[in-house]
Amino acid sequence: MSVDRWVSIYNASRKRKxxxxxxxxxxxxxxxxxxxxxxxxxxxxxxxxxxxxxxxxENDYSDRNVMFTHTPDWFHQLATSVMTHFN
Structure with a gap:
């Protein structure tokens, strides 16, 4: 789900009292x-x-891709090599 879609759903949802x-x-x-x-x-x-x-x-968050990384780089490299091995 995109962030825009999530925001749209969140802002339209009724909140509890x-x-x-x-x-x-x-x-x-x-x-x-x-x-x-x-x-x-x-x-x-x-x-x-x-x-x-x-x-x-641009000035404060030039490398925004890192902000949205959920795993460390070593894990990504390991997972990529495992997936390559299985294909």
Whole structure:
């Protein structure tokens, strides 16, 4: 599942009521973000230009592939050699 799909599902899913938080519960994030007045609040979402996000990623996270690696390099090399052996 792609991250975009996960975010879409997560933001559309209704959350359980939680009395221990001040955040809106018992509704979906999409509803709480789009109707802040329903919760006696105002819209505090800040739109960040895509250019700024891209600069941030390039300057601070230039090697993003490593961030999404779930196994050490030696494990990947071993698994690749085992798979090659079985094929």
């Amino acid at each position: 939680d009395k221990r938080t001040e955040l809106p519960t018992s509704c979906s994030p999409n509803f709480s973000y789009s109707t802040p007045a329903h919760f006696n609040s105002t819209n505090h979402i800040v739109n960040v230009p895509k250019v700024d996000i891209q600069l941030f990623l």
